[in-house]
Amino acid sequence: MRIAVLKETREGETRVALVPELVGRLTALGYAVAVEPGAGVGALHADEEYAAAGAVVDADAVEGAEVVVSVQPPPIDVVRRLAPGTSTISFLPSLQETGLVADLRDSGVTAYAMELVPRISRAQAMDALSSQALVAGYRCAIVAAGLLRRFFPLNMTAAGTVPPAEVVVLGAGVAGLQAIATSKRLGAVVKAYDVRAASAEEIRSMGAQAIDLGLEALEGAGGYAREMTEERATRQRELLTPYVAAADALITTAAVPGRQAPVLVTREMVEQMRPGSVVVDLAAESGGNVEGSVPGQVVRIGAAQVWGGSGVPAQMPGPASRLYAQNVVNLVALMTRAGEGEQPPAFAPDFADEIIAGACVTHEGVVRHEPTRTALEGGAP
Structure with a gap:
């Protein structure tokens, strides 16, 4: 299983979706972590720190990735490079980004929005809105x-x-x-x-x-x-x-x-x-x-x-990145099935779980988030 960490490209965004100290949490779950070069620079994390933590620094990090994580939504050019079935985890203001949501849908990408994680007790460790607030x-x-x-x-x-x-x-x-x-x-x-x-x-x-x-x-x-x-x-x-x-x-x-x-x-x-x-x-x-x-x-x-x-x-990219990355890692852990016997660990979201279902915007070519689907059907692509 491969997780790619994107370098943020939106103006003013200095945070990163994964900090070096949490790379080990993902590798322990069975993931290979690939980080785009310079992804952590804004938050004062050098590429060498990621490499020392067990990640691979790779300009083609998204190639072959099952999961792509970022702070801001992935750029459209990145979305169009993803294989159908790939999952993205980021903030995703879907009602303001209907064009991007349409691309995610049409590319067969499963997109999770961190701001849609339900505000329930069990989801507190994944509540990125609260951590960033x-x-x-x-x-x-x-x-x-x-x-x-x-x-x-x-x-x-x-x-x-x-x-x-x-x-x-x-x-x-x-x-x-x-x-x-x-x-x-x-x-x-x-x-x-x-x-x-x-x-x-x-x-x-x-x-x-x-x-x-x-x-x-x-x-x-x-x-x-x-x-x-x-x-x-x-x-x-x-x-x-x-x-x-x-x-x-x-x-x-x-x-x-x-x-x-x-x-x-x-x-x-x-x-x-x-x-x-x-x-x-x-x-x-x-x-x-x-x-x-x-x-x-x-x-x-x-x-x-x-x-x-x-x-x-x-x-304040240092503490903001550390808190956000912990939210992301906790959500990934929730969607990871542990290996049993000869069965290897797998990224296997259970859509019967209200946290996973609530955070999902697109899946298998369908917009699952009802307000966004209504907005798209109202005239957007």
Whole structure:
């Protein structure tokens, strides 16, 4: 059995789908690991490290591979080189990449999307959305601290006392909780808000103050918040305004994969922040939680600097790659049948398993992911 590790080619992507320290996990399962030259350079892993770990560094790594792993979806030219029956494992925003999905389908490739791994207890070790959100949440707090031209922690000196910065975090999923925890570790006073019922206890467990707006909780499927009416959204923004205005740093992390991010903060709300304030919008790439934020740029709104997130986990490629690679290896292990007697180990996904079935986008010339199939039937190839 051969697993190929692709070198990422999309602009700004520095992560790699397998790190040298986990090569042994795959070889122990019976796989031969082939890595494209330079695949780990962005994450500071040299080809020699992969070779020392037992992998083969090969420019034709995908030739004869049963499984191809990457962070971003494999390029179309790579897909067209794969033999029917080959499996790919990557992030795959299928509703935005319908052309690629059509190529995967027509090539007879079985494609698994890491963001479609069901959010159930048994799948936690394969949950790449959560692992990458952890990295992004940490990075958001570090960015906020770096942009803010004052201390995060309280400082008591002979020259006087410098009060701590006040940080407000909107959204208390994995990224938000990590932003809270990191801001607290840096010494800030942190307040946070999320529309989900369980969020207040989670926020308090991080040592922050949970903001209570007196509004009904909105709990949706998969642990995400459900969409709110425009009336509810307007009222929520009104109630959040004084908290935003008082913040030295505002961090927003509310997003649902494949959907437009909700606008939590208007331009007018940001304009009420004090001179020197900082806003970090993790959701800028999916529309933005903050009106006026721009992915990959720092813009000024009123007297505040507004940082728009773009490829945030890739800004910390070392830990992001290590966590993602562990997710991938755990998913591969789930789909591997151990050898018994004279029967060798085999890559043998069981589609009766809800994790495997849920993550699968294409298989045997069919688009199995219903929303993507509907999108394709609606006019795409």
